[in-house]
Amino acid sequence: MVVDDSAVARALALRWLSEEPGIDVVAEAETGRVALALVARADPDVIVLDLDMPDMDGLTALPELLAARPGVAVLVVSTLTRRNAEISLHCLARGAADYVQKPSSRGDAEALVAFRNELVEKIRAIAGRGANPDAAAGPPRLAASRSVATRPACLVVGASTGGPRAMMRLIGQLPASVLARLPVVVVQHMPPIFTAVFAEHLAAIAGCEVREARDGEAVRPGVIHVAPGGLHTGLVRRGADVLLHVHDGPPTNVCRPSVNVLFEAAAAVYGGAALAIVLTGMGRDGLVGARSLAAAGAPIVVQDEVTSIVWGMPGAIAREGLAHAILPLDRIAPAICGFMEGGADD
Template sequence: SLKCLSLGAVDYLAKPESARAPGAANEFRRELVEKMRALSETKARVPRLAATPAPRAVSPIPTAPLRAGGTKPQCLLIGSSTGGPRAVERVLLDLKPALSRIPVLIVQHMPAMFTAVFADHLQTLLSVPAREAKDGDAVATGTILVAPGGRHMGVVCTGGKATIRLNDGPPENFCRPAVDVLFREAAAVYGASALAVVLTGMGSDGTHGARFLTKAGATVIAQDEATSIVWGMPGSIVKAGLAHEVLPLESIGRSLKGLITGAST
């Protein structure tokens, strides 16, 4: 599936298994219909990784004001769904070598069988430690942790250190893992030192959690409509007035690097 995405596929859907619980067929049907509807309502664009095009103009959309001289980011949070794997790759590739300065927590809407492979793929692509998160994992600088499919990933402070907390709570926004869970818990742990990005994806997952982040003084960046496969999740952030910046995909990594290193972009 990841190879198909690299060749131009914009999304994927695991086929239902005969051993799955009753109602699985209805859930599969709902998800398939939603994906088809979302893709039919937008012009799909596949991000290119080979060359870096000239920066696009930022969309003239009202954004939340960035705090001058804000707190240095201590954790990067990324939420994405439809079209997300390629977008995540692009952002992290553009962010190197600043990846060594910050932990990265990713919630990508994926089935359980996909997330470990996706994490391994990121490690190979980026040459930095990346793995599927486990309950109790330390949130370590220079390490990428991907939320496991089928489980919510949050973060708690234990003994003065940030650690991963996984749970099997009910889906939020029909999603498990949900971006809202990560954002909400990270806001309580990191406050203004959290840095969040919401990339392409259908639905509105992440918006509720972004409210906690902005209230805590954290910075939230949303991908723009022109470069999103589906402008659902980032669009919801923007429409709620929670985005401090609305950027094309090819500009997000550079902006994050400037915020993380303190250098002008």
């Protein structure tokens, strides 16, 4: 179901999606109110929901659509502004599965192609119909060695599709006493502007300092650093300090920031004293970095399939046997506390 007040935007989306095998557009609506009138009869699996609409906007319509069609996956779309970043994150916190950034100009052919590709990819992913490139690797399995040699000195977290909501829940469940003892570095696949707003949302939940990572800044306990959109965030050791290395290197797994970049740097700097968490996300970003962490003896915990919006990133790591634990989202914070006390909560 496509919900957008722009007839041109709806026509484009309908044309694109009608060309995709396995995707049927069952309804279209120009406002949230019209969508509510149609949703029960149309019975969609996915709703593509514009934020800026007259009469009833996307933020207002979202909870009513979720109530009217339990289990539907909502993909919000908006242009890249700070206001829309705020609204999109509110939508994600209230149950939307993910978001897609609209091009600011329909005359930008390259941006339109990128928008189409991301829209289709995410529709397939959140509907649970996307091809899983790791399926042939077999069922998930735990790491052969599950002993933890040392108490974590740094927590590194990676996420993508569905990640903002999962990350906010995870950080909100971590005790202040743990956050005060542990530096945290987060990579969430997001564009610029979004990451700054996301850091503000996390700060309100965590009760500790949260900010976008800045190149050359020392990581320290009690601070959560969020990788800025459009830039990689790694780590380097300078004497007794560990510094953030924020740079514009080439995308890794089509991602910048990339979880791989952070995880490989954490393995090099902290070795077995790093603790890695991989939350819901599409694709395989983080798998290469997880191999480095596992080789260094660092424990890796991944979110389980049942509680993930998309089990791409965590599933790839679990299927390769790199995960120390595969846990529902609400058991990951207790596991982190267990590692801090010298024993994992399996």
